[in-house]
Amino acid sequence: MDNSHLPSQPDRRDFLTKAASIVIGGSLAIAPVVAGIGVLCDPLRRKSEVGASIRVASLNAVPEGGEPVAFPAIITLVDAWNTTPNVPVGSVYLQRLKGGSVRALNASCPHAGCSVKYRPTDKDYFCPCHNSQFKLDGQILDLKSPSPRALDELPVEIRNGTEIWVTFQRFRAGTHEKIPV
């Protein structure tokens, strides 16, 4: 048989050595690039003030024993490059109960994240997207409501005797458990 068209053994070994060095060299060159992209994107993944305590309102803006009042949740976004103040990230319903304590509910519907509205005539919260209804304490009012859980209550603190501070947190929509995001 004529094997004159096939490369000789040394040629084949040489080819395999070169191919292996190209593959190894290429992967070594890619590793720093991937790491660099990770560093560049890192600030985008950083947490902002979400989950921190923010001043939402003054006590006299929420009448004792009165109806819930909606306030925007405004935070300062911080990453490695920028500090951006006054960024609206949601809203909160505050209600001052008899006795003076304050209840804070995240206005985002736990079903799919639409904003719930307080209805003074029905004294409940209503989500216009898929008709979930909630009591004033945030519990589900109508068992046919598609929301998997009650409205998300947020920790409240009164500072300096006049300021309402809320630990603002968003939670995953569509789950029975409150999972911070």
Ligand code: FES
């Ligand atoms: S988003 Fe509120 S009921 Fe669907």
